[in-house]
Amino acid sequence: MASIKDVAKLAGVSVTTVSRVLNNRGYIGNETRQKVEMAIKELDYQPNQIARALLKNQSNLIGMIVPDLSHPLFSELIHWVEAFANEKNYKLLVCNSLQESEKESNYISMLRQNRVDGIIMCSHSLEVEEYLKLSLPIVSFDRIISPSIPYVASDNYKGGELATTHLLEKNCNKILHISGPLQYDLLANRRTDAFQLTCMKKDVQFTILEGAHVKADFQSNWEFIERELANQLTKFDGVFCSNDIMAYTLYVYAIQHGIQIPEQLKIIGYDYHNFTRMLQQPRLTTVKQPLDRIGKALCSSLIDQIENEKIDDKNNIVIDVELIRGDTT
């Protein structure tokens, strides 16, 4: 690979002059600039960003830790974060924690050693203290880590309220909520709070079942439903699932067990990611988290922290949600 010295030699100028042209610094005559530019082109010279990173103490790398790269929610989020990061001249290092705290911890250490400029944290298996030790810009998705670490989330409370109110308006009065894992302090759990409060206000009978499972795939959900709900499903006339894959699994389970959707049982999900949008049978009723806006907000919140060292007040960003009416309610 050609070095800056090779460029200087071919152009017949000093290394300092080449560096000035590259950085657009100091006075350079037109003729000299042209000679240097031609030499750069001829040698296909690529400036060494690693050396620059060391010099400027900035790598333009962003680390992003997610629980599962192949999950439609996170792959879509990565898609949008990458797009916005690229616009701002940042590159994305992705890490898959698989919800194992040791893996998550190793990744954080690796990201620090590689001098990423900041971390987008979508995993949550690690203790809060571990994050607080980091002296790096961080933004978290869907989790309050500490007042010094801003978060981006959809309006989970409103989402829970929308979903529950929708079931009530459809005349459900024995309602079940299948929640996410409640042992983590996730903002997604506000969906559960909203569910509970909305039912209580309207004096409607409700049940909450914790859907604590690591793998959010069809098979694990199916086993969960068989284990926890098998003979009880007919007791309910409406279910609010905290994610679309659970809602879809429940739909398939109900149909196979002779329960008519939506006549006997109404089902509403949460997310509206790629999988849900492609799904046509059924078109799920669900709450849409706008992943494009969430990805952009994660990115801009982090870059803001990176580029403006002296931010006193780091704002959390809460993004509006929307009811999507499908065939399951």
Place this chain on the structure above:
Amino acid sequence: MASIKDVAKLAGVSVTTVSRVLNNRGYIGNETRQKVEMAIKELDYQPNQIARALLKNQSNLIGMIVPDLSHPLFSELIHWVEAFANEKNYKLLVCNSLQESEKESNYISMLRQNRVDGIIMCSHSLEVEEYLKLSLPIVSFDRIISPSIPYVASDNYKGGELATTHLLEKNCNKILHISGPLQYDLLANRRTDAFQLTCMKKDVQFTILEGAHVKADFQSNWEFIERELANQLTKFDGVFCSNDIMAYTLYVYAIQHGIQIPEQLKIIGYDYHNFTRMLQQPRLTTVKQPLDRIGKALCSSLIDQIENEKIDDKNNIVIDVELIRGDTT
């Protein structure tokens, strides 16, 4: 962030001694080693991998360029590549080309400037010459770029043969194939070759329709089917689609137009990624590309090139495929 000097100061030794401990080089007494290790722990010192990369001329970064990060095929592939790269102590920089050659070209330049050790190339909008100019280890997915650049692919020919033979065994005799974009020289097009040859050998009437579309989502596929197939679908009794999302779209279209699946029309897809595995209505008949094995092969082929500079023969890797019997044939 603590520097190597801080560690040396706290341990009461020289920077050279700390460096020896870190790199496990030269003789260090046990007591000294312990003092250094305690100082490292106390200061939470993280060695600077960027400086190391510059010194060793190796960054342990792998670049991966895909056409669409949120597509289930590529998000699953990234998932597996990341897992294997992590085992081998490499980190993954992901780039989304969106099938735009200018974006792909910018990414390649960016990856070179960041001194990635190699590139996994899953996008294909760029001309072959552009890749040949790179003096970097490369491995490509599903595409022959040049004899000097190895590829990893599923056995596309066998996959096409399996799919077509399966339709013939189910007594189809007016068969349609919806291919991928044929303007690119992709190995996936061997599915089309195998389709054609298998039909010819058996003397069965066949039609090939090029499904050249950038966005592999439900909506674009639907518009394609309406435009190209609307009044002709009943002419066929079997369709081999070159990807599962097309197969699913066609299934939904057929059902909505009163065509019974599989009685009147048999449909087989290709991929068996996350989306297909979760889909229960219908369970698609399809050809499985094992994305875990493909991801591992892409990773190990690239790392092999990175770590053994003098490989004369770079082997292409072709991974076996499997027929998945579902409800659509």
